[in-house]
Amino acid sequence: MKYNFIPDTMNIETVLGCNARCTMCSIGSWERKHGMMAPEIFDTIVDQMTDFKDSLKSVALFLDGEPLIDRFLEDRIALCKSNDIPQIGFTTNGALFNPKRIRSVLEAEPDWMVFSLDSLDKETYEKIRVRLKFERVQENVHEVIRLRDQLGKKTRIVVRLIEQELNRGQFPEFQNYFSNLLDNEKDEIHRHGTHNWGMGDTDYDFGRTKCGHIDSKFVIYRDGTVPLCCIDFNGDNVMGNVTQNHILEIFNNAIFHRARDIHNSGMRHTMSVCDSCDFPEANSAGAITEKLTPNGKLLSNDAFKPFDNDAARSGDAEVSVGKYEDMLEAS
Numbered sequence: 554m555k556y557n558f559i560p561d562t563m564n565i566e567t568v569l570g571c572n573a574r575c576t577m578c579s580i581g582s583w584e585r586k587h588g589m590m591a592p593e594i595f596d597t598i599v600d601q602m603t604d605f606k607d608s609l610k611s612v613a614l615f616l617d618g619e620p621l622i623d624r625f626l627e628d629r630i631a632l633c634k635s636n637d638i639p640q641i642g643f644t645t646n647g648a649l650f651n652p653k654r655i656r657s658v659l660e661a662e663p664d665w666m667v668f669s670l671d672s673l674d675k676e677t678y679e680k681i682r683v684r685l686k687f688e689r690v691q692e693n694v695h696e697v698i699r700l701r702d703q704l705g706k707k708t709r710i711v712v713r714l715i716e717q718e719l720n721r722g723q724f725p726e727f728q729n730y731f732s733n734l735l736d737n738e739k740d741e742i743h744r745h746g747t748h749n750w751g752m753g754d755t756d757y758d759f760g761r762t763k764c765g766h767i768d769s770k771f772v773i774y775r776d777g778t779v780p781l782c783c784i785d786f787n788g789d790n791v792m793g794n795v796t797q798n799h800i801l802e803i804f805n806n807a808i809f810h811r812a813r814d815i816h817n818s819g820m821r822h823t824m825s826v827c828d829s830c831d832f833p834e835a836n837s838a839g840a841i842t843e844k845l846t847p848n849g850k851l852l853s854n855d856a857f858k859p860f861d862n863d864a865a866r867s868g869d870a871e872v873s874v875g876k877y878e879d880m881l882e883a884s
């Protein structure tokens with residue numbers, strides 16, 4: 554069967570839960586039950602991903618929780634590797650690493666590992682990364698870099714600063730510090746702005762930009778449920794479940810197509826989940842998004858393609874949002 558839409562990015566919620574309560578994260582208000590993804594569900598997902606592995610550019614073994622809580626993390630990485638699934642990795646706050654876990658994760662050979670660090674100043678760091686200890690995380694990051702190099706592993710290490718009021722102006726120091734520690738050939742330093750987790754004021758005029766997620770990114774919750782996207786954190790927009798249908802069937806089903814029609818018509822704001830979300834704007838050209846090599850070469854600063862809002866507003870966008878919401882209710 555030929556499918557028009559094939560995901561290039563996967564976010565698999567191997568575990569729901571976190572050891573931190575960072576100021577810019579909404580996980581404390583999520584209503585879904587915490588816990589790990591059952592290995593059988595993960596096996597099903599890997600099996601399905603092998604059918605389109607050549608299209609995959611990134612497979613993240615986390616959603617927004619902390620992946621090191623997952624005691625199966627190394628096994629899951631190994632399973633993906635043995636099935637030739639490309640670009641496996643995860644983003645972590647780094648606090649739950651210890652020397653033994655660092656070694657076992659590196660030996661599983663993830664392709665990439667992102668450390669969310671945000672500041673080199675202890676006071677700022679601990680105000681942002683609530684519940685975490687600055688020194689512990691710093692020590693862990695240094696040890697991951699050291700051991701990765703000693704073992705000769707290929708894992709790309711990315712250090713990331715999410716810029717917000719508390720750490721504004723600290724990125725040059727952050728970049729300078731890590732440029733001396735990281736490998737210029739494979740590692741990266743990122744700076745991002747914050748987004749509003751779909752909890753913005755609907756009176757504000759976002760909601761016209763087509764979202765970059767809708768054609769390319771596929772999210773799976775720990776029980777196999779597929780939401781519209783990672784912002785739909787309580788699963789209000791259920792598109793399917795991978796234990797019942799193949800990933801490609803779900804990504805090409807009528808509800809996903811309806812959501813795409815709405816976005817393509819410049820009418821994203823008529824979908825309640827997208828109306829209050831600034832994710833596309835927060836990631837569009839002009840927003841704070843920089844990906845650099847350790848020696849400062851700009852790799853990318855435009856996560857999503859900007860959309861012509863004015864053209865969308867003047868267009869003849871006759872979209873009945875009722876159909877999307879009706880489909881959701883019926884599913």
Ligand code: SF4
Pocket residue numbers: 751764765766767781782783784785821826827830831832833
């Ligand atoms: S606009 Fe926001 S809520 Fe809508 S699909 Fe994109 S990320 Fe999800």
